[in-house]
Amino acid sequence: MSIAIGCALEPAIPFAFAHELIRQRKRDLTLIGPISDILFDQLIGAGCVARVEAAWVGNVSAGLGHCYRRALEQGEPRRIEVRDHSNFSIGQALLAGAIGAQYIATKTLLGSDIARTNPTFKESTSPFDGSKELLVPAITPDLAVLACQVADRDGSAELQGPWGVSYEAALAAKSAIVLAEIVPAEIVVRTPNRAIVPATKVVAVVHEPGACHPSSLSRMYQRDHEFFHEYHRATRTALGFDRWIAEWVTGVPDRAAYLRKLGPRWDALDARVKFAPTTEPN
Amino acid sequence: MTDVSAGELMVAQAAREIRDGETVFVGMRLPLIAFVLAKKTHAPSAIGLFELGIIRDEPAGELLYTMGDNPNVENALWCGPMLAVMGMLQRGEVQAGFIGGAEIDRHGNLNTTAIGADRMHPTVALPGSGGGADIASLAHRLIVIMPHDKRRLREKVDFITSPGYGTGGDWRRRVGLVHGGPSVLITTLGVFRFEDGDAVLASYHPGSSVDDVRANTGWQLRVASDVRETELPSAEVLRIIRGYDPQGFWTRRGE
Numbered sequence: 001m002s003i004a005i006g007c008a009l010e011p012a013i014p015f016a017f018a019h020e021l022i023r024q025r026k027r028d029l030t031l032i033g034p035i036s037d038i039l040f041d042q043l044i045g046a047g048c049v050a051r052v053e054a055a056w057v058g059n060v061s062a063g064l065g066h067c068y069r070r071a072l073e074q075g076e077p078r079r080i081e082v083r084d085h086s087n088f089s090i091g092q093a094l095l096a097g098a099i100g101a102q103y104i105a106t107k108t109l110l111g112s113d114i115a116r117t118n119p120t121f122k123e124s125t126s127p128f129d130g131s132k133e134l135l136v137p138a139i140t141p142d143l144a145v146l147a148c149q150v151a152d153r154d155g156s157a158e159l160q161g162p163w164g165v166s167y168e169a170a171l172a173a174k175s176a177i178v179l180a181e182i183v184p185a186e187i188v189v190r191t192p193n194r195a196i197v198p199a200t201k202v203v204a205v206v207h208e209p210g211a212c213h214p215s216s217l218s219r220m221y222q223r224d225h226e227f228f229h230e231y232h233r234a235t236r237t238a239l240g241f242d243r244w245i246a247e248w249v250t251g252v253p254d255r256a257a258y259l260r261k262l263g264p265r266w267d268a269l270d271a272r273v274k275f276a277p278t279t280e281p282n
Numbered sequence: 283m284t285d286v287s288a289g290e291l292m293v294a295q296a297a298r299e300i301r302d303g304e305t306v307f308v309g310m311r312l313p314l315i316a317f318v319l320a321k322k323t324h325a326p327s328a329i330g331l332f333e334l335g336i337i338r339d340e341p342a343g344e345l346l347y348t349m350g351d352n353p354n355v356e357n358a359l360w361c362g363p364m365l366a367v368m369g370m371l372q373r374g375e376v377q378a379g380f381i382g383g384a385e386i387d388r389h390g391n392l393n394t395t396a397i398g399a400d401r402m403h404p405t406v407a408l409p410g411s412g413g414g415a416d417i418a419s420l421a422h423r424l425i426v427i428m429p430h431d432k433r434r435l436r437e438k439v440d441f442i443t444s445p446g447y448g449t450g451g452d453w454r455r456r457v458g459l460v461h462g463g464p465s466v467l468i469t470t471l472g473v474f475r476f477e478d479g480d481a482v483l484a485s486y487h488p489g490s491s492v493d494d495v496r497a498n499t500g501w502q503l504r505v506a507s508d509v510r511e512t513e514l515p516s517a518e519v520l521r522i523i524r525g526y527d528p529q530g531f532w533t534r535r536g537e
Contacts, residue, residue, distance in 0.1 A: 008334065008350070009333075009334040009349075009350055009364070010334065010348040010349060010350030010351070011334075011348075011350035011351075011352075011355075034364070034412070035412055054410065055410055055411050055412050055413070056409045056410040056411060056412040057409055057410060058408075058409030058410075060347075060348050061347060061348070063409070064406075064407075064408065064409065065407075065409065068407055068409075069406065069407045071407075072396075072402070072403070072404055072407035073403075073404060073405065073406070073407055082401075082402065084395065084401075084410060084411070085411070086411040086412070086413060086414070086415040086416045087333055087364060087368065087411070087412055087413040087416060088364075088365075088368040088371070088372070088413065088416040088420075089416075091363075091364050091365045091368060092365070095365060106372065107372055107419065107420065107458065107459070107460065108368075108371075108372065108415065108416045108419045108420055109415055109416075109419055110419060110445075110457050110458040110459050111419070111442070111445035111448055111453070111454065111457035111458070111459055112411075112415045112418075112419065112442055112443060112444065112445050113395070113401070113441045113442045113443065114395070114411060114415060114443065117401050117402075117441075131458060131460075132457065132458025133458065161350075161352075161355050161361065162334040162335045162336060162350055162355060162361055162364075163335060163361075163362070163363050163364070164334045164335060164363070164364045165363065165364050165365065167363055168363070168365065215350075216350065216351060216352055218352055218355050219352070222351070222352055223347060223348060223350075223351055223352075225347045271352055
C-alpha cells in the first residue's frame with residue numbers, strides 16, 4: 001500500500017497516524033512525500049516500509065535520520081527501495097496524478113544524478129523547441145493522510161498554514177484520511193474554497209488533538225524542537241530506537257496517552273492563547 | 283574585531299550577494315540571517331521565498347528553526363502551495379538561491395544524497411535534495427555556504443544531487459539547464475568565485491591564508507590574481523547579526 005503523508009513539509013505532519021501504523025505492525029508500505037521529517041525515519045526503523053519516494057529523509061532539526069541510514073547502509077531492520085526526488089519533482093508527480101496526466105515535463109534536475117538513478121524518470125526533448133526536459137511520471141498514492149485544524153464530519157477539512165503539496169497529494173490519491181484537532185458537531189459556516197480536499201475523497205475523519213506533535217500546526221501549537229534532538233540522540237543505535245518506540249509508541253495505547261505522557265511540555269507548546277481572536281468572523 | 287566568528291563572516295558575505303529588488307530562495311540558518319541582514323542594509327526591497335510555499339517581504343521577527351515554524355507563516359506576504367514558488371523558479375523569476383551541502387567539488391556540484399560509490403548501498407545515507415536540486419537547477423545564481431573541510435571540498439563528489447557546472451565549460455547548457463550555476467562558494471575559511479565553471483579562491487577570511495585554504499581543500503586550488511583578505515563586517519552589520527541571533531545559536535556554532 002502506498003501512502004502520501006507529511007505533505008505540508010515541516011508543519012502539520014500526522015505523527016499520530018504513523019504511530020498507529022507502527023502499533024498495528026503494518027508492513028511493506030510505500031511512503032510518499034517531499035520532507036516528512038522523522039515520521040519516515042520512525043516507520044523505516046519500525047520495519048513498516050518497503051519503499052520510499054521522497055525528496056528528503058532525515059531529521060530537520062538534527063540532520064541525519066539514523067533509521068534511514070541503518071536501512072540503506074546495513075539493511076537493518078530490512079532493505080528498502082529508494083526513489084529519489086526533489087521537492088519540485090515530487091510535487092509535479094503528484095500534480096500529474098491529481099489531473100490525470102501521465103507525466104509532467106520539467107527543466108528541474110537536468111544534470112542531477114537524481115534524474116539518472118530514479119528509474120521512473122525519462123529524459124526527453126520538447127516536441128515544441130527541441131530543448132531537453134525531464135519527464136516526471138504521475139504518482140497516485142493509494143491513500144493520502146492529512147492533518148488539519150478543523151474538519152467537519154463529512155470530511156470537509158480546513159488546513160491553515162503552509163500546504164506544501166498536500167492539495168496535490170490529496171487529489172492524486174485514491175482516497176484520503178483527515179486527522180483534525182477540532183471536529184464541530186454542527187457546521188456553522190462552510191467555506192468550501194478553504195477545504196484542502198473534496199469531502200467525496202475522504203474515507204475517514206479522525207478527531208485527534210495533538211496529532212502532529214512534535215511538528216507544529218499553525219495557530220494551534222508550536223514545533224517541539226528539542227523533541228527532534230532527543231529523538232536523534234536516543235536512536236543512534238537500533239537498540240536505542242527500539243527503546244524509544246517502546247516508550248513513545250507501543251508503550252502508549254493512543255494519542256491521548258501520548259499527550260498525557262508529554263505533560264506540561266505539551267501545554268507549553270500551545271499557540272492558541274497567542275492567536276486567540278477577539279472576534280471570530282465565522 | 284578579532285572576535286568575529288566564521289559564521290558571522292559568512293553571513294556578512296552572503297548578504298552582500300543579495301541585490302536590492304531581487305527575489306531570493308532563502309534557506310534556514312545562516313542564509314536566513316543573511317537575508318535579514320541584506321533587508322536591513324542594502325537590499326530593503328528583496329523578497330524571500332520559502333519552498334514550502336511562503337513569500338515574505340519582511341523576515342520573521344524571531345529566530346526560526348524550520349521554515350514552517352509559525353512565526354514564518356504569520357504576516358507572510360503569501361502562503362500558498364509549494365508548486366507556486368517552485369513554479370516561480372522554473373519561470374526564471376528567482377534571481378538567487380541559497381544552498382549548502384555535505385560535499386562540493388571544484389565545479390560547484392553538490393552532494394546531499396549519499397557518500398560512497400553506490401547510492402543504493404552507501405557508506406553514509408544523507409537526507410537528500412529537498413528543494414536544493416531545484417534551486418541549483420533553476421535559480422539564476424546559486425550562493426553556496428558550507429564548512430571548509432578537505433573531506434567536504436572534494437575533487438569529485440560521489441553523487442551530484444544539485445548540479446553546479448558539471449564537468450565545467452558549457453556543461454549546463456549541454457544538459458539542458460537554461461541558466462544558473464553557483465556564483466559564489468562561501469566557506470568557513472574563504473570565498474570562491476567561478477570562472478568557466480571552475481572554483482577560484484577570491485578571498486580568505488581574517489585568520490586564514492591562501493596556504494591554509496589550500497591545505498584544507500581537496501582539489502588543486504586555483505587562486506585569483508587579486509586574492510585578498512575577506513572584508514570584515516562593519517560594526518553596524520555585526521550589531522544586526524547579533525541582534526537577530528543574540529545567543530549565537532547559528533552564527534557561533536563552531537562549525
